[in-house]
Amino acid sequence: MNRNAPRLFHPHLPHIGRRGLLLGFSALMAAGQARLAVAGTSLPGSLPGTGEARLVIVLLRGALDGLASVPAYGDPDFAALRGGLALPEPGQEGGLLDLGGFFGLHPALSRLHGFYMAGEALILQAAAGPYRTRSHFDAQDMLESGGPERLASGWLNRALAGLDEAASAEASRRAVAVGADMPLLLRGPSQVGMYQAAGGGRPHPDLYARLAELAHDDPVLGPVVAEGLRGRRYAESRLGEERRRNGFSELAAAAGTLLAAPDGPRVAALELGGWDTHAEQNARLRGPLGHLDAGLGALRDSLGEAWRHTAVLVMTEFGRTVRVNGNAGTDHGTGGAAFLLGGAVAGGRVMADWPGLGAGRLLENRDLQPTLDLRRVAKGLLRDHLCLPGTALEAAFPGSADAAPLAGLLRG
Amino acid sequence: MDTRSIHAAIRFGLGTRPDQPPPADPLPWLRAQITGPAPPLLPPAKGGTHPSLDECFETWLEDEREPLPENRNMHRRALHLQEREALFAEAILTPAPFRERLVWFWANHFTVSRRSNAVTPLAGDHLRSAIRPHVTGSFADMLLAAVRHPAMLYYLDQDRSIGPNSPLGKRARRGLNENLAREILELHTLSPAAGYAQEDVTQFAALLSGLSVIRTRPPFGTEFRAGAHEPGPKTILGRQFGEGEAAIEEAFRWLAAHEATHRHLALKLAQHFVADTPPPAATRRLFGVLRDTGGDLGAVSLALLDLPEAWAPPLGKLRTPQDFSIAAHRALGAGVEAGRAALAMADALGQPLWFAPAPAGWPDTAAEWSSPEGILQRLDRAYQLAGRHSRLDPVAVLEATLGPLARAETVTAIRRAGSPRDGLTLLLGSPEFQRR
Numbered sequence: 001m002n003r004n005a006p007r008l009f010h011p012h013l014p015h016i017g018r019r020g021l022l023l024g025f026s027a028l029m030a031a032g033q034a035r036l037a038v039a040g041t042s043l044p045g046s047l048p049g050t051g052e053a054r055l056v057i058v059l060l061r062g063a064l065d066g067l068a069s070v071p072a073y074g075d076p077d078f079a080a081l082r083g084g085l086a087l088p089e090p091g092q093e094g095g096l097l098d099l100g101g102f103f104g105l106h107p108a109l110s111r112l113h114g115f116y117m118a119g120e121a122l123i124l125q126a127a128a129g130p131y132r133t134r135s136h137f138d139a140q141d142m143l144e145s146g147g148p149e150r151l152a153s154g155w156l157n158r159a160l161a162g163l164d165e166a167a168s169a170e171a172s173r174r175a176v177a178v179g180a181d182m183p184l185l186l187r188g189p190s191q192v193g194m195y196q197a198a199g200g201g202r203p204h205p206d207l208y209a210r211l212a213e214l215a216h217d218d219p220v221l222g223p224v225v226a227e228g229l230r231g232r233r234y235a236e237s238r239l240g241e242e243r244r245r246n247g248f249s250e251l252a253a254a255a256g257t258l259l260a261a262p263d264g265p266r267v268a269a270l271e272l273g274g275w276d277t278h279a280e281q282n283a284r285l286r287g288p289l290g291h292l293d294a295g296l297g298a299l300r301d302s303l304g305e306a307w308r309h310t311a312v313l314v315m316t317e318f319g320r321t322v323r324v325n326g327n328a329g330t331d332h333g334t335g336g337a338a339f340l341l342g343g344a345v346a347g348g349r350v351m352a353d354w355p356g357l358g359a360g361r362l363l364e365n366r367d368l369q370p371t372l373d374l375r376r377v378a379k380g381l382l383r384d385h386l387c388l389p390g391t392a393l394e395a396a397f398p399g400s401a402d403a404a405p406l407a408g409l410l411r412g
Numbered sequence: 413m414d415t416r417s418i419h420a421a422i423r424f425g426l427g428t429r430p431d432q433p434p435p436a437d438p439l440p441w442l443r444a445q446i447t448g449p450a451p452p453l454l455p456p457a458k459g460g461t462h463p464s465l466d467e468c469f470e471t472w473l474e475d476e477r478e479p480l481p482e483n484r485n486m487h488r489r490a491l492h493l494q495e496r497e498a499l500f501a502e503a504i505l506t507p508a509p510f511r512e513r514l515v516w517f518w519a520n521h522f523t524v525s526r527r528s529n530a531v532t533p534l535a536g537d538h539l540r541s542a543i544r545p546h547v548t549g550s551f552a553d554m555l556l557a558a559v560r561h562p563a564m565l566y567y568l569d570q571d572r573s574i575g576p577n578s579p580l581g582k583r584a585r586r587g588l589n590e591n592l593a594r595e596i597l598e599l600h601t602l603s604p605a606a607g608y609a610q611e612d613v614t615q616f617a618a619l620l621s622g623l624s625v626i627r628t629r630p631p632f633g634t635e636f637r638a639g640a641h642e643p644g645p646k647t648i649l650g651r652q653f654g655e656g657e658a659a660i661e662e663a664f665r666w667l668a669a670h671e672a673t674h675r676h677l678a679l680k681l682a683q684h685f686v687a688d689t690p691p692p693a694a695t696r697r698l699f700g701v702l703r704d705t706g707g708d709l710g711a712v713s714l715a716l717l718d719l720p721e722a723w724a725p726p727l728g729k730l731r732t733p734q735d736f737s738i739a740a741h742r743a744l745g746a747g748v749e750a751g752r753a754a755l756a757m758a759d760a761l762g763q764p765l766w767f768a769p770a771p772a773g774w775p776d777t778a779a780e781w782s783s784p785e786g787i788l789q790r791l792d793r794a795y796q797l798a799g800r801h802s803r804l805d806p807v808a809v810l811e812a813t814l815g816p817l818a819r820a821e822t823v824t825a826i827r828r829a830g831s832p833r834d835g836l837t838l839l840l841g842s843p844e845f846q847r848r
Contacts, residue, residue: 061830061831061833061834062830062831062834063830136829136830136831137805137831137832137835140831140832184803201795201796201799202792202795203791203792203795203834203837206830207795207834207837207838208791210825210829210834210838211791211837211838211841211842213821213825214821214822214825214838214841214842214843215841215842215843218843220730220778220782221782221787221843221846222843224782224783224784224787225784225787225788225791227784228784228785228787228788229788231784231785232785232788273830273831273833273834274830275830276828276829276830276831276834278828
């Protein structure tokens with residue numbers, strides 16, 4: 001098999017079974033076209049429900065610090081609480097990118113800032129899911145499953161399953177997961193395609209650091225891992241940015257290309273880790289934020305004309321503590337930041353019912369108080385962007401009557 | 413999970429599977445794998461049965477009937493891939509992992525490698541029919557089967573060795589090829605410690621002349637061509653052998669029963685099951701069992717279980733890439749379809765199955781497998797594999813896989829991981845998981 005050929009995973013076809021997951025990309029595309037021809041239906045893009053609209057969900061696993069990505073530098077308590085984690089204010093060297101005088105954007109997010117300036121990015125602050133666990137695994141499960149308790153399927157999959165029969169016959173190509181494994185978000189009754197670039201990516205720097213720490217005291221592996229990481233850093237410094245990619249940009253570009261195709265999927269999910277910054281946060285965040293920013297840029301570039309029909313929701317399982325911990329990092333928190341961007345988004349603004357950071361304002365005297373339920377954002381996108389009926393919203397987020405779809409996310 | 417049972421499953425077996433928790437008292441479980449019958453092999457992933465030696469040769473002929481280069485040995489390569497995947501799938505799923513580890517150990521001892529093209533269609537049968545049936549039997553029988561198998565005769569050029577004074581040798585003006593004879597003495601039996609000389613190698617090569625392969629028509633397989641056999645008696649390490657096929661078998665049995673062979677095998681077994689530099693006492697005990705039983709591999713396998721050194725914590729052997737790949741897939745409860753992925757992982761980490769660089773087989777010491785980039789690639793592969801299993805709970809996998817052998821800092825790191833994928837990567841990348 002050609003090692004460089006992209007591979008498509010297609011895990012929800014029981015007659016193929018798991019063995020069938022390792023199909024060649026061209027083979028599966030051909031199979032998909034054949035199915036279309038047999039069904040004799042119109043192109044998926046014109047199926048009821050989705051139209052031209054594209055929806056991309058980017059999951060940031062590990063809990064991105066919302067006050068690092070979107071610092072509220074204008075809040076009078078911000079500087080004191082954040083101490084050494086606070087970056088210089090906008091206009092200073094290495095300073096934040098301004099979002100209108102109160103919030104800023106981390107300087108590694110320059111392309112996102114460009115989208116904001118072009119009116120194509122909406123910055124959400126003090127957002128969270130409805131759960132109040134600080135366990136990564138539990139919170140990610142809840143964020144993706146969308147239920148009041150852990151469910152075996154994801155909200156996005158169930159939302160798509162709400163489409164009518166004719167549509168679900170084509171559902172394997174309606175959505176695509178991009179990455180090494182099907183996220184819970186897209187698991188469920190609807191068939192979902194899966195794409196993984198050859199290679200599968202490398203651990204993010206923080207995970208390498210933890211692996212090196214685990215090996216540190218080992219007489220054989222300790223020196224070897226340290227030396228290996230030194231050697232790679234040297235090679236990368238010589239080979240340049242080209243070799244420093246973690247694969248996210250490539251996956252994002254692939255997702256954009258798939259979504260841009262007239263007969264391609266309309267919904268995609270991507271994920272990126274490396275956010276669990278318990279120590280040395282400023283140094284360790286720069287890489288993942290840069291990857292995220294480059295990936296969002298690559299996604300926009302490969303979408304081409306389809307960008308104007310696209311909404312991209314970037315979210316994480318929870319925020320982090322407002323105060324700095326003892327290791328120049330932050331611990332698991334609650335309220336955090338999210339991003340909504342795309343040509344279809346009514347952007348150029350920060351959406352935040354800012355709870356403040358002062359005395360008595362923090363949740364349990366440690367976390368940013370969440371004031372926006374992420375389910376409201378997701379439901380708003382399902383209703384107003386994918387034009388799904390209320391039944392689909394209820395299937396996606398059962399028992400969420402108190403979280404009404406958020407209006408006004410999209411350009412009229 | 414009990415320390416001793418996890419230790420047993422990792423050291424003697426191939427790593428734990430969540431659906432095969434080792435019993436609290438592992439000894440009867442391990443012993444039964446040696447004294448009881450071998451479990452039936454999994455069928456090939458595509459269904460059907462494993463090919464017979466005849467079918468392997470037929471596959472080879474199919475390639476030759478079709479003109480090159482369009483074919484590019486397609487049939488042979490497809491068969492070989494099937495064999496490679498099947499062996500990994502067997503290792504991932506076997507309920508008799510101690511026995512299966514012995515199969516891999518002895519297959520490495522009698523390495524065949526497709527660096528010789530003719531090995532490609534035959535390697536699977538070599539392992540299945542020459543190694544498997546003898547891992548708990550007599551070493552002499554395994555030696556006879558493994559070195560007279562067509563895969564070995566091709567790999568070590570025995571098919572081109574012709575006695576210069578044989579009728580064929582005189583007619584064709586061709587001579588001996590010493591490759592197989594030398595490697596049998598050096599690697600498979602005596603080892604250089606026995607002090608043989610070049611003349612012993614030459615004499616042994618003369619004795620082996622005539623061993624060849626029929627591959628173009630049935631009955632396929634090994635044949636003895638009397639017309640290519642060097643006439644006259646041969647002397648090896650002072651012992652005289654006659655002519656012909658019977659003399660060859662007599663020489664193999666004599667070598668298999670030689671004390672130097674038993675010392676060599678005892679050292680390799682101790683190195684595999686105890687430590688890179690095993691305590692001499694452990695090697696001596698294994699040697700004693702081989703000597704006293706006339707090379708009974710079942711008896712020496714049971715003796716491994718009685719070595720206190722093999723049970724002494726901590727587990728110090730570094731997993732080879734093949735070991736690592738198998739253990740990682742077992743830890744994640746992978747199914748038969750993972751044979752291909754496990755194979756690909758070992759290939760990528762520098763230990764491609766049936767592609768050893770030399771007849772000595774793959775090295776078995778940490779020094780050979782701990783290059784910085786090699787270990788980093790192992791971590792990268794762990795991360796990629798973890799990405800395909802990120803619905804598993806890393807803490808539960810940790811408990812079933814390492815249990816009490818995990819250090820506190822490893823447990824903490826996995827509990828604190830930012831995602832299940834990161835947690836599984838930390839587990840598979842931890843120093844504990846690199847050991848067996």
